Amino acid sequence: MAVGRRDGRAGQDVLRRVGEASVLVLISLAGGPKHGYALIQDIKELAGVELGPGTLYGALDRLERLGLIEPLPADDRRHPYRITAPGAAALRVHLESLERVSAAGRLRLQLGGI
Amino acid sequence: MDDPRAARLVQTVLRCYPARWRRRHGDEAVELAALLVKDGTPAGSIAWSYLAGAAREWLTPRPGRRLSTVACALLVAACSLGVSAGLLASAGPARAASTSPAHVPAHCRPGSPAPVPGVIPAMAHPQVVIWKAGHGRSC
Numbered sequence: 097m098a099v100g101r102r103d104g105r106a107g108q109d110v111l112r113r114v115g116e117a118s119v120l121v122l123i124s125l126a127g128g129p130k131h132g133y134a135l136i137q138d139i140k141e142l143a144g145v146e147l148g149p150g151t152l153y154g155a156l157d158r159l160e161r162l163g164l165i166e167p168l169p170a171d172d173r174r175h176p177y178r179i180t181a182p183g184a185a186a187l188r189v190h191l192e193s194l195e196r197v198s199a200a201g202r203l204r205l206q207l208g209g210i
Numbered sequence: 211m212d213d214p215r216a217a218r219l220v221q222t223v224l225r226c227y228p229a230r231w232r233r234r235h236g237d238e239a240v241e242l243a244a245l246l247v248k249d250g251t252p253a254g255s256i257a258w259s260y261l262a263g264a265a266r267e268w269l270t271p272r273p274g275r276r277l278s279t280v281a282c283a284l285l286v287a288a289c290s291l292g293v294s295a296g297l298l299a300s301a302g303p304a305r306a307a308s309t310s311p312a313h314v315p316a317h318c319r320p321g322s323p324a325p326v327p328g329v330i331p332a333m334a335h336p337q338v339v340i341w342k343a344g345h346g347r348s349c
Contacts, residue, residue: 151263153231
């Protein structure tokens with residue numbers, strides 16, 4: 097699945113269905129490799145969302161299965177992860193899609209005078 | 211983890227994950243929980259998050275895991291829900307039966323045939339309780 101998404105469907109928003117937690121993890125890893133605790137702290141800071149550890153590991157496993165992140169050699173008991181090139185591309189596509197939706201939403205609010 | 215009860219709770223919940231997951235993330239998960247507890251996150255909420263994660267982990271189909279395992283897990287979950295619902299449903303009428311019979315309409319009591327217009331029941335008539343003597347309607 098990961099290979100097909102990486103090679104065959106370039107430009108498609110593969111992050112649309114992975115859930116908010118996975119997108120937040122990917123955004124956090126776009127700033128550099130991190131392990132679990134650092135990810136939770138960073139996401140809390142950047143989005144104000146406190147990810148539960150169970151949610152975090154679920155998101156990490158999902159993203160790794162999709163080939164969007166990869167584990168780095170373990171540092172003691174901690175496993176850092178980093179974003180892969182397909183992960184960065186997928187994140188770019190997703191953020192562009194969000195920006196389009198956001199712009200359309202703002203425009204409609206203006207036109208509707210709400 | 212400083213609090214032994216919190217540590218025990220987290221370790222118990224982590225046992226709910228598949229062995230493959232525990233081998234990979236187990237040690238780090240314990241350490242992460244300890245750091246979160248130190249930051250002030252309640253141990254209960256950490257345990258709950260891990261529990262939900264474990265359920266998702268079992269229910270997510272994996273290439274290496276046979277579909278029948280997932281189907282069995284779903285079946286067990288559905289059965290336990292069904293049994294719980296059945297127990298609750300059976301407890302309801304039992305509670306209702308233990309309340310005062312004064313709440314039951316007269317025509318619903320056993321041995322009380324439906325009232326027939328124009329007929330006055332004999333006061334001294336011995337009462338014989340016959341279940342089928344009631345009406346045909348459900349109470």
